[in-house]
Amino acid sequence: QEVTLKLHQFLPAQANVPKLVLDVWADNVEKASDGRIKVDRYPSMQLGGKPPELMDQAIDGVADIVWTVVGYTPGRFPTTEVFELPFMMTNARAVSRAYWEMFEKHMKDDEFRDVHILGTWVHGPGMIHTKDPVEKPEDLQGMKIRGGSRSVNSLLTKLGATPVGMPVPAVSEGLSKGVIDGTTIPWEVTTALKVPELVGNHTEFTGKALYVLTFVLAMNKDKYESLPDDLKKVIDDNSGLEFSVFAGGTQADSDGPARQVAVDRGNNIITISEADTEEWRKLSQPIYDEWVEDMNKRGKDGQALLDEARMLIDKYTE
Amino acid sequence: MTALEIGIYSFPALMILIFIRLPIGLAMFLVGLVGLILVTDGTNVAFSRLKNETYTTFSSYSLTIVPMFLLMGHFATLGGMSTALFKAAEGFLGHRRGGVAMAAIGACAGFGAICGSSLATAATMGRVALPELKQYGYAGGFSTATLAAGGTLGILIPPSVVLVIYAILTEQNIAKLFLAAFIPGILAAIGYVIAISVYVRLHPEAAGTRPPVPMRDRFVALIDVWPVLLVFGLVVGGIYMGWFTPTEGAAVGAAGTGLIALLNGGLTWRTLSESFMVTAKSTAMIFFIVLGAAFYNGFLALTQVPQELSNYVVSQGFSPLTVLSLILVFYLVFGCLMDSLSMILLTIPIFFPVISVLDFGMSAEHVAIWFGILVLIVVEVGLITPPVGMNLFIINSMDPKTPIIETYKAVMYFVGTDIIRVILLVAFPAITLFLLPG
Amino acid sequence: MKQVMMGLSKLMAALGGIVLSFLIVLTCVSIAGRLLNGLFHGSFMQSIAPGFSEWAIGAGVGPVNGDYELVEAGVAFAIFAFIPLCQITSSHASVDLFADFFPDWLDRLLRMLTEIVFAGVLILIAWRLYDGMISKQRYMETSFLLQFPVWWAYAASLFGAVVSAIVSCYVALVRVYEFVTRRGVLDNGVETN
Numbered sequence A: 001q002e003v004t005l006k007l008h009q010f011l012p013a014q015a016n017v018p019k020l021v022l023d024v025w026a027d028n029v030e031k032a033s034d035g036r037i038k039v040d041r042y043p044s045m046q047l048g049g050k051p052p053e054l055m056d057q058a059i060d061g062v063a064d065i066v067w068t069v070v071g072y073t074p075g076r077f078p079t080t081e082v083f084e085l086p087f088m089m090t091n092a093r094a095v096s097r098a099y100w101e102m103f104e105k106h107m108k109d110d111e112f113r114d115v116h117i118l119g120t121w122v123h124g125p126g127m128i129h130t131k132d133p134v135e136k137p138e139d140l141q142g143m144k145i146r147g148g149s150r151s152v153n154s155l156l157t158k159l160g161a162t163p164v165g166m167p168v169p170a171v172s173e174g175l176s177k178g179v180i181d182g183t184t185i186p187w188e189v190t191t192a193l194k195v196p197e198l199v200g201n202h203t204e205f206t207g208k209a210l211y212v213l214t215f216v217l218a219m220n221k222d223k224y225e226s227l228p229d230d231l232k233k234v235i236d237d238n239s240g241l242e243f244s245v246f247a248g249g250t251q252a253d254s255d256g257p258a259r260q261v262a263v264d265r266g267n268n269i270i271t272i273s274e275a276d277t278e279e280w281r282k283l284s285q286p287i288y289d290e291w292v293e294d295m296n297k298r299g300k301d302g303q304a305l306l307d308e309a310r311m312l313i314d315k316y317t318e
Numbered sequence B: 001m002t003a004l005e006i007g008i009y010s011f012p013a014l015m016i017l018i019f020i021r022l023p024i025g026l027a028m029f030l031v032g033l034v035g036l037i038l039v040t041d042g043t044n045v046a047f048s049r050l051k052n053e054t055y056t057t058f059s060s061y062s063l064t065i066v067p068m069f070l071l072m073g074h075f076a077t078l079g080g081m082s083t084a085l086f087k088a089a090e091g092f093l094g095h096r097r098g099g100v101a102m103a104a105i106g107a108c109a110g111f112g113a114i115c116g117s118s119l120a121t122a123a124t125m126g127r128v129a130l131p132e133l134k135q136y137g138y139a140g141g142f143s144t145a146t147l148a149a150g151g152t153l154g155i156l157i158p159p160s161v162v163l164v165i166y167a168i169l170t171e172q173n174i175a176k177l178f179l180a181a182f183i184p185g186i187l188a189a190i191g192y193v194i195a196i197s198v199y200v201r202l203h204p205e206a207a208g209t210r211p212p213v214p215m216r217d218r219f220v221a222l223i224d225v226w227p228v229l230l231v232f233g234l235v236v237g238g239i240y241m242g243w244f245t246p247t248e249g250a251a252v253g254a255a256g257t258g259l260i261a262l263l264n265g266g267l268t269w270r271t272l273s274e275s276f277m278v279t280a281k282s283t284a285m286i287f288f289i290v291l292g293a294a295f296y297n298g299f300l301a302l303t304q305v306p307q308e309l310s311n312y313v314v315s316q317g318f319s320p321l322t323v324l325s326l327i328l329v330f331y332l333v334f335g336c337l338m339d340s341l342s343m344i345l346l347t348i349p350i351f352f353p354v355i356s357v358l359d360f361g362m363s364a365e366h367v368a369i370w371f372g373i374l375v376l377i378v379v380e381v382g383l384i385t386p387p388v389g390m391n392l393f394i395i396n397s398m399d400p401k402t403p404i405i406e407t408y409k410a411v412m413y414f415v416g417t418d419i420i421r422v423i424l425l426v427a428f429p430a431i432t433l434f435l436l437p438g
Numbered sequence C: 001m002k003q004v005m006m007g008l009s010k011l012m013a014a015l016g017g018i019v020l021s022f023l024i025v026l027t028c029v030s031i032a033g034r035l036l037n038g039l040f041h042g043s044f045m046q047s048i049a050p051g052f053s054e055w056a057i058g059a060g061v062g063p064v065n066g067d068y069e070l071v072e073a074g075v076a077f078a079i080f081a082f083i084p085l086c087q088i089t090s091s092h093a094s095v096d097l098f099a100d101f102f103p104d105w106l107d108r109l110l111r112m113l114t115e116i117v118f119a120g121v122l123i124l125i126a127w128r129l130y131d132g133m134i135s136k137q138r139y140m141e142t143s144f145l146l147q148f149p150v151w152w153a154y155a156a157s158l159f160g161a162v163v164s165a166i167v168s169c170y171v172a173l174v175r176v177y178e179f180v181t182r183r184g185v186l187d188n189g190v191e192t193n
């Protein structure tokens, strides 16, 4: 082959995203290039460093391609947080599509100018898993909850819960030992963490989800530019809007079987109605205001970005 | 040269640097740096990694436990816990043949339960027990060997810094590893007591005698041990019960031992400052090795050496037990030359992938824990195997009248029980695993 | 000069120790807050003293927000602050087995080369950390919970890294002097604590 690309990310090789999204992407690229591109895969941070360094590794060329959670580097890509705000997200395909569109328009030549982004997506609906049932916002009072994103943590604080900062792998132990009373994660992750065995209640929201995390697949800019045109085309053909929707959709498709595990155990699955979700959403207003203000401070039109994101999500949600 | 070749040549390069006495962490860092520059055709990758990697390595939450455990060990000594342990053990055992040495082992085991480091345990108990052993006529080499071996209980009995590092490298649960280390640690102490009784039978002149202590005094001495039980219960129990994370447990332990030392009058501005200095030196030393190893291992992953090695082992179809035995023998041999932490950091990223693809008829987690305990034991044996054994050097330096060769001779009895224990634990994984839930 | 450098190294170690002690206390306070918060929210305290429990929770009895982040940033500083003392007392782990048999001149030569390389590495580390700090500053990256600028933590560590580099340069110069004059100035690291 002519080109070897080092793909670095933080999860073990057999986890959902590496197996069902990244490997598929890499295999497709290898095949479409007739073997002229080889993608070496380095799971579990094998090339060194901690997950928050992944983005810098792509920018600096330590790795050629990285998959990372944008929220690992808070404050650096503030526009992406519009999708992480509470009760924005409908479904992963629609939001990933909106995310890509906003990315091309507002972030590509701005926040992400130092890397070449191959895909932008979100996971399935983020929700609450707790020991004691959570049906109304007040139920969260006094609970110690691991929050998945910065804005979820602020929301939890405002609802009287205590957000606990804790990496995902520590959640199982935290729950079993009572360090936390609950956690926010999408269904997909619950099986590996044995969450249905550790808590009895799962609170889902109808229509809009509590939160999501945003991901990017990012490539070193010089590496991309150094490719001959036909290989650039191979990368381009496998990246962008369609790939983003595929990635978000595939990740969210793992939610169903994971949810079934909790159902089969006879766990209590609480589904907040659309009307009641609206009540939760109203409580999130200060979080939106904070975000808009923060964006304004950075010289961007926060309200316009928020409105545009909402409009796009509505448009792509059927 | 291909990347794979550069990766393979990095081993002899590293060994040469280490043998000309480059600090081990520096040697790994340097080979990693030069290797990265060669493999990636330039300084960009290596220098870019260095922008963040020193900070993120030193700020890693799970590693913050290390300086806290070290400080806890110093405070425990200032609080008089090491002396109390030895007095209590001596009261019950001292009048037997070799009894004072056995008491030293018992005190080491007790101190190991509140101290996470082998060297600190050896040095602390050496200071307490060595003068007493001398006073009752115990031979020099026998005394130093006993304390060097006893020191390894500091790591074998949880809490244990080396186990923390292993847990981080292999993404295992620290609390479960601590639990699994418990029985093997007790077995180690029993083995050392047996080694002492064998030694004094063969060399009756090596141990003096001492009149028995009245029963009442023995129990009075036992009462002084309560802070040790309290701290161990709180820290290890609390970590296991999940009241707090391992790092939080270490903080609780350090605060608790500090408080006890303060109440006992052992903690003054002067001793506090001394504790800081000692903790500073060992912490900086450990973290520089961690940094060097992280840098070297990142380079090694890029050369694909670990992947190729595990592919090779699988394709050869060696039996799992053969592979395991070879790895353990490797550790025993290299343990004669290197310290335990460097060995773990250098080799686990290479050997663990090999072990984890083999079928031992256990769950992946059990294999990881069992392997971790076995490795822990063999690298700890390295601390007391001649010619290079950190514990031997430390204790010997505290007793200038005893030639190191005397210590070497006597310590072989303890190494003997270590090897028997390793064979037992390999043959019966249940000894390690049966305390684990599920 | 020796006194100045030794004093500086000890001062840094003490500073690191003080920060470490502060973090230990902070962690204990946070654990206590977490346990008490759980207690006041629990059915027992809510039934016997609901008013007091609400007051205590309202007064902020709970875990310290962002305690993990403070521990991480603080320990990083402490470790960088610990390095100078480790350098000047030659406390790094090494294998003495073969070097013990080297002739005196070779021994001194190796010590000199080792310390020169070490100084180079520590300068490299400080320089790269500076670059890392600048990039964190430029990207306005913050911590997750407390949202303090990450470059502050880098800056604190950089302070320790710069002192480490200075002290290691001094040690390297001493080893050069020792090699040339065949006189001992600094310890060779035989002291165990």
Ligand code: NA
Binding pocket: B111, B112, B113, B114, B115, B116, B117, B153, B154, B155, B156, B157, B158, B159, B160
């Ligand atoms: Na221990």
Ligand code: NA
Binding pocket: B335, B336, B337, B338, B381, B382, B383, B384, B385, B386, B387, B388, B389, B390
């Ligand atoms: Na050895």
